Amino acid sequence: MLAPISASTDTAIMRSALTGEPVCVLDRILAILDTVRESHGTSTITQLAQATGIPKSTVSRLVGDLVRHRYLVRTDQGVVIGLRLFELGARASTPRRLIVAATPVLVQLFNATGEHLNVAVQEGCDMLSVISVRGRLRPAPSRAGVRVPSATTALGKAVLAFTDDESVIGSAMTGLDSRRREIFVRELAAVRTEWVAVDRCETFPGVVGVASPILSPDGDPLAAISVAGPATDMDVNRMMPLVRHAALALTHRLGRQAA
Template sequence: MRSALRDEPVSVLDRILAILDTVRESHGTTTITQLALATGIPKSTVSRLVGDLIRQRYLTRAEDGVVIGLRLFELGARASTPRRLSIAALPVLAELFNATGEHLNVAVQEGRDMLSVISVRGRLRPVPSRAGVRVPSATTALGKAVLAFTSDESILASVMAGLDPQRRHMLERELATVRTESVAVDRCETFPGVVGVASPVLSPERLPVAAISVAGPVTNMDANRMMPLVRHAALALTHRLALQVA
């Protein structure tokens, strides 16, 4: 952590940046008292600013204090994608784009949502999603591809709890099919007129690392033709990530 002997940050922006830097450098949870000591900012001011940062999702409450929030990651994703995933995915996406010409996404699970980390524009206008944008797991092909293999039962239960009984039963059947076929479909459930097909990128333990999808207009999007292409792309990305680790 930073030394409390430095000059107290003067402007509101300086104080906010000092708080965020201190939380980041702690590599864990940080309390209001610790933030005040490390930054030299009065404790009452720290408490007020932290409350504002939590409401804006730049910080998140944890059991023992606060941690960096998801919004900072979302903003970062708009500027630069996670390096390891990006390096492995770009050649795979190039091949998939040449084969389809449609909108492509690589996304990771973040709570009940999927967070797009790589996006390639296709024929769709307007673009339904882009890097740094969250989409719901329950309806998107990306989300279904990951939910089918997730080991976090609390997330799956949370997603299911938000659905009515009929929709919950339908999703359970869909996820069972995804586990068998390694491909999921979104038939205009998330974005009107847009069909999406996705396949999971799995670890050697068959846990979801990410998902890759292709999306196009319902008028000329053949989901059946896209399924083997997306499945092949996901397998290729899985293998490339494994080679990075080896």
């Protein structure tokens, strides 16, 4: 028989549910790491406690543990992401394979366009940038490690167009009204025909993106590659074949790696 939940534990769970405070230790650790990552700089104990809703004393203790294990590093201004996380990230097979295969392709694409380049993989309803090359856009619309929504970005449309799982596409469309859903479905159909997707200032104001999918030998989407530039003078028609060629080249390189 299950042991009864104590009044104190029940109260703590209710309080956490009401305030949005992370409940278990792992939730709290992840909340702290996410907050530090999203700050794009240093974070103090007070800032972390305010952002996560975790008691300051608990934040201080968990940060100390994370520092000892090199997930965080202390500075004079607070804490920053440590090398241990970069080491773990570097072991992720898909990004590592992409970086190795994509480098010469990105060099050629950058020489041909001079624009901001991204290679991203799908994660949930977002696209996660794993490689970013800065072009003439200032500030850069995204960088490695940053998420962008799949439903608006050219990167996301390029991947979703070749995704067989309807539930993934449905999740990506959450929040879109009926008119925007119809447009989105038509866009995906066009991408399947043309192998190229376009984001006309949907994600970042004044920024146009063009992307093409990177597929596995079985035709499953592994990632997407994009070019982004200012809407004022970005020649989308010129970029389309360049991005499509780069995606095909990267698809072939990844296929040779797997063979």
